[in-house]
Amino acid sequence: MVEYQSPHLDAVFHALSDPTRRAMLHRLSGGEQSVSQLAQPFDMSLAGASKHVKVLEGAGLVSRRVDGRTHYCRLEAARLAEAQAWFRYYERFWSNRLDKLQAILEAEDRESYAGRD
Amino acid sequence: MVEYQSPHLDAVFHALSDPTRRAMLHRLSGGEQSVSQLAQPFDMSLAGASKHVKVLEGAGLVSRRVDGRTHYCRLEAARLAEAQAWFRYYERFWSNRLDKLQAILEAEDRESYAGRD
DNA sequence: TGATAGGTAAACCACATGGTTGAATATCAG
DNA sequence: CTGATATTCAACCATGTGGTTTACCTATCA
Numbered sequence: 001m002v003e004y005q006s007p008h009l010d011a012v013f014h015a016l017s018d019p020t021r022r023a024m025l026h027r028l029s030g031g032e033q034s035v036s037q038l039a040q041p042f043d044m045s046l047a048g049a050s051k052h053v054k055v056l057e058g059a060g061l062v063s064r065r066v067d068g069r070t071h072y073c074r075l076e077a078a079r080l081a082e083a084q085a086w087f088r089y090y091e092r093f094w095s096n097r098l099d100k101l102q103a104i105l106e107a108e109d110r111e112s113y114a115g116r117d
Numbered sequence: 118m119v120e121y122q123s124p125h126l127d128a129v130f131h132a133l134s135d136p137t138r139r140a141m142l143h144r145l146s147g148g149e150q151s152v153s154q155l156a157q158p159f160d161m162s163l164a165g166a167s168k169h170v171k172v173l174e175g176a177g178l179v180s181r182r183v184d185g186r187t188h189y190c191r192l193e194a195a196r197l198a199e200a201q202a203w204f205r206y207y208e209r210f211w212s213n214r215l216d217k218l219q220a221i222l223e224a225e226d227r228e229s230y231a232g233r234d
Numbered sequence: 235t236g237a238t239a240g241g242t243a244a245a246c247c248a249c250a251t252g253g254t255t256g257a258a259t260a261t262c263a264g
Numbered sequence: 265c266t267g268a269t270a271t272t273c274a275a276c277c278a279t280g281t282g283g284t285t286t287a288c289c290t291a292t293c294a
Contacts (some may be wrong), residue, residue: 010134017130018252023201029207032292048253050271053250069261069270077210084208086139087201090146093194135282153240160284165283168243172281186240 008060012083015059020044021052025061027076035071124179129200132176137161138169142178145192152188 015021024038039049053073056062060079065072132138141155149171156166170190171180177196 009139010136013130014251015129016203019127021251022126026206029210034270044252045254046271047255047273050273051252054272066271067147067261071271075207075210077207078182080204080207081211084201084204086133087197087204089143089193090194090197091148091201094198110199116285124273128244131281137282151240152242161282162284164243164285171242173285183241188241 006081009086011059012061012079015055015061016083018052018055020049021056022045024049024052024056024082025075028073029064032065032072032074035073038073125196126203128176129178129196132172132178133174133200135169136165138173141166141169141173142192142197145179145190149182149189149191152190155190163233 022063023041027033027038027041033049035053036046038053039046053062053064057064057073060098061076062073063076065074068073128151133142137159140158144150144158152167152170153163155170156163158164170179170181174181174190178193179190180193182191
């Protein structure tokens with residue numbers, strides 16, 4: 001007797017549990033990237049990186065546009081938003097209105113955040 | 118050359134990727150629960166549920182207080198907050214100030230949310 | 235004391251995961 | 265056509281995961 005649950009949460013949280021994949025998402029936040037471009041920063045075979053991309057795609061966090069032999073990936077923020085929404089239920093444990101408002105303003109005013117995956 | 122990354126994110130997101138564990142957290146949002154109480158709703162052996170609790174504990178999402186033979190678990194919201202904070206960088210993709218403010222007010226005014234894990 | 239209840243530990247199982255290599259498939263460029 | 269580039273696919277491997285069962289330890293209670 002398990003309650004209703006957002007059907008994507010399992011896949012999305014699993015996808016986010018790997019640092020390589022989180023770094024890929026971060027990279028995609030700067031715009032479309034090919035699979036090779038996504039793979040380049042990692043000490044890993046292209047096939048390995050390609051599998052990570054496929055996990056992200058399977059979770060709906062990334063979409064793919066094929067142009068010739070190049071596959072361009074784009075961040076699908078909707079699924080990220082869905083995952084973040086899961087936390088809202090718990091926000092009452094760590095925040096009050098002012099805390100949240102402050103977080104909003106900080107997140108808006110800070111465009112880049114070095115050293116983040 | 119992987120960037121700095123919050124050391125807990127791997128474990129936290131992994132812990133959250135399982136619906137049983139998310140349901141346990143949800144249950145703990147109502148207050149301390151023993152391991153048996155946490156296990157009760159699931160069609161699963163106690164040992165199996167106990168392992169889920171241990172995963173949550175390992176991720177820092179739950180802490181444990183032993184009283185006699187009973188282990189009481191408590192939600193550790195700080196780690197949840199840490200995970201939610203990861204999403205802030207991406208918020209610019211799906212929200213503006215007004216959207217966020219609305220989300221805040223909704224989350225505050227709605228205390229219980231049926232059908233959620 | 236003895237039985238029972240709460241919980242962990244250990245061994246085991248089937249399957250998933252993260253990685254590899256090597257081959258296959260397209261596409262582009264000369 | 266030839267060769268290089270972009271990418272996936274398939275097979276493989278070691279390890280991790282979610283689950284079980286059995287055994288064990290420690291409290292509690294009659």
